[in-house]
Amino acid sequence: MYNILDFDMNELKEWMEQNKESKFRAKQIVDWIYKQNIWDFNGMKNLPKSTKEKLTNSFYIDIPKIVEMYTSKTNDTVKFLYEFRDGNVIECVVMKYKYGNSICVSTQVGCRMGCKFCASTLGGRIRNLSTGEILAQILNAQYKIKDRISNVVLMGSGEPLDNYINVLKFLDMVNSNYTFNIGQRHITLSTCGLVPKILDLADKEYQLTLAISLHAPNDKLRKLTMPIANEYSISEIIDACKYYIKKTNRRISFEYALIKDLNDMDECAYELIKLLKGMLCHVNLIPINKVRERNYEKSSLSNVKRFYDILEKNGIETTIRREMGSDINAACGQLRRSYLKSKNDLEGV
Known part of the structure; x- marks a missing residue:
């Protein structure tokens, strides 16, 4: 079957x-x-x-069962916890903007990248999602909200480039007119920096937005929170990004989660400027979400604003991600983690 x-x-x-x-x-x-x-x-x-x-x-037809569904009090975010035929659960989030509905999909059950500020990595990777299982997240969410999904972000649980073949097929299918007809420029793919796969993706010349989860301006700091930094240096990632820009003429987005007293100091901002100066890119600052199993705390609003101001004044186009759905565990991996813990408690595991 x-x-x-x-x-x-x-x-x-x-x-x-x-x-x-x-x-x-x-x-x-x-x-x-x-x-x-x-x-x-x-x-x-x-x-x-x-x-x-x-x-x-x-x-x-593997449409996952909705185990839990939450709508934020501001009604701008809907979070789904899905269960597939084999009992594995994943989550996705629909964010409602003036320009349309954006969905953040998962590409794996769990994640093996081990980033210490992310709830998705707790417990590691269970398995990859198939192409159809990624598409089904959109199908079910679109049906439930009774409105069209116009933008896709591959930034949920899992590392998309660690599920490369299935994700590539998903990109082709979600873009086709017989499914959702979502243009490539309305798709964002986030990666922690799997350099060989970034280079392969560049050669495909897709017109999607590549987002790099950077979160530090140097290798020493990055290794404290991201194990992938032990395999690929920031220099290698930047070179791969420049190749991607050359092949696609698309702007790179650098994700930077601000962690109190770790990577939110002024010197980090200036080091980041030196790293990115002259690139076709922008920085997306993310006030980090609290993960109970981790000890990291989000930067203060004043620190976030000062970091933003330093980058902007030095010619680095920067945005601060608007927090959405914080009242419904909308951060990646949080809802799944809470559900599994509750289920294990009930079963006496």
Whole structure:
């Protein structure tokens, strides 16, 4: 049995031919799934009974069950905790802006990158999500909020470039007109800095936004919170980013989570300026979310503002990420972590 959401249009047409069905049936099926939100083959009214039987015997439509769903008090954020067929849970977040709805999707169950300020890494990586399992997060969220998703951020649980093949296929499928028709310029992919994969992605010349989780201006400081810094230096990451810019002419976004008394000092800001000066980039400052299992605290608002001012005055385009959904555990990995802990407590684990 296969998850039909893992099949792109060409693969589904090929399956139809191999199973003595007309190729145009593939278009009918994906229209039912992605346009009509019909996730049961028996509900696809224009398919012959024999075709439905073949589909039922060969495929399932893996739309995850919504275990928990929270809406923030300000109604700008909706968080979903999904459970897949194998019992694994992941989360995604829909953020409502004036320009449209943006969804932050997970690409793995857990994460093995070990970043010490992120709840997703607690417990490590369980498995990769398939292409269809990433697409299904959008399908289900779009159905629940009864509105179109216009922007996608691959910044939920997991390292997207550690699930490279499935993520690449997702990028192609989410961009296609038979699914969501979301333009590449409305997609952001975040990575902690897997240099070889950044170079590979650059060669694809996608027009998406690449976001680098930097969080420190030098290797010594970065190694304190990000184990990946022991494998790839900041210098190597910057070189890969310059190659990406050269190949795509797209601006790089550098994510910088401000941690009190660790990386929020003035000298860090000036070192970051020296590192990024002259690049086609911008810095996104993130007031870090509190993770109970970690000892890090977010910078004060005055420190965040001073850091921002230093960068801006020295020609580095900078934004401060607006906090959304803090009342519903909207930070990456927090809801899943809370759910698993509660479940284990109930089961006596």
